[in-house]
Amino acid sequence: MSAGRHGRHEPVYRALELIANGLVRAQRLDLHVTGLENIPDTGGAVLCVNHTGYVDFLPLALGVQRAGRRTRFLIKSEVMDIGIMRFLVNHTRTVPVDRSRGAEAYRAALGRLREGYIVAVYPEATISRSFELKEFKSGAVRMAAEAGVPIIPAIVWGAHRQWTKGGARNMGRSRLPVHVRYGLPFTPGPDESPERETLRLRETMNSMLLEVQDSYGPHPPGEFWVPSRLGGAAPTPQEAAVIEADEALRKAEARAKRAADRARSRGSRR
Template sequence: MSTLYRFGSSLFLAGFRALRVDLRVTGHEHIPATGPVVLASNHISYLDFAFVMLAPPAPRREVRFLARNDFFRNPVTGFLLRRLGQIPVDVHGDALQSAAAAQAVLEDGEVVGLHPEGTISPSFVPRRGKSGVVRLADSVGAPIVPVALWGSQRLLTKGRPARPTRGAVVVVRYGEAFRPTARTTMLRTQEVMQRIGAELERAQTSYPQRPGPPPEDWWQPAHLGGSAPTPEEAEAAIRAQNEARRRAREAKGAVGAEDARRTEGGAA
């Protein structure tokens, strides 16, 4: 393990210890010891990538996660992500560059981690997976290890105040490595999400802590009796948020174009 990776990992571990996180890992032996591997996990917290990376016991393989380039612009998270060698993804631009970077990591026989859903699920129920996970694995013939996380949403998640729950149990389950066999990319992607979902159900069933009464049960999915939004409500909120961002980008572009015209007019 590289010195920079070890340094970045130690910072995350120190933070988790300060929060008294009770990390419980199952199935780490399913991660192949050598060769290219894709770790595909559900996404319920901004810290998911760190738990997937740090959960396997030593000797630990380095994991390069695909992360939104927004996080690289933040001085703190950007510093940590660069030290850990993570791969920036421009979600509003050309994704080919990040895909090529991830493929290069796999071609070197290393491990790439990603969230097929593409963004945090506000309902804490897996969203529809994107085909990039299958295309990436197929590009080098790498096996996929389905990963389920549960409890990490109690530390830091979308739409909630940054007030981590101290003493929270975080469960990380690694399923058996496999290669999807369905005929189409869409069906192979569904196969990956089904495997992740199966591991997630096991993680939820074995989770030792129970939520309190509303509103303390915000982190529990609606279908399990909690007050988290339903998948339908969550998708509606995501669509509204994406539309607001699109309009903001268009407005910013229009202002920039107008400023450019004024500058050209003044120069003339």
């Protein structure tokens, strides 16, 4: 594939684009995309986006498609256990991430960037239950600096109304408005620390988030998808942190139990 504007010689990706656009039409989403001029015509870039729900990747990628480019995502490696997902990952230059082998995924993402692809990264790593920006990991800044490519900050707002943690799923003909904004690219300074540049990225994206929310329309008080700051029922960032810590503990306990069960199973077969 060309590192610049995409053609039609990626048949699997092209099929996914047709399906995704058909899904948006079927749902009758009111998709607003701004800032397409900030997506470079050619070359690699790290596309950093906030994470509020399970399907926010879809409007993000469709916006990039409108600019004539394609997005390569970093996704959890667990999907490789599913045959169809393994096929899709292998045929769309997606980067599976195994958190126990993070260096491997980092090198793979660097490879995609150097080949001229746009790689999408969630700096928050996990969905924000408060729908405010969480603290950012520095990996996105580090890979952009090492690959010598720009970072494009992006905000998606409204997709969490379709499907998110703690909310009712609404994937039908919802007619929901979803806004996507791509901000001005910047290249991490070689003399700046990754932590400082990560803070710069977060501040930029937080300003963008506030602007997108202002242009979005009414945020009805008490709604699950509206941040507490705007009068909604979403937990505050502090409350969300407690929920997420408890969730992480339960997941760790479940992983430990599965590992112990596998060890017992292997022992019983000897």
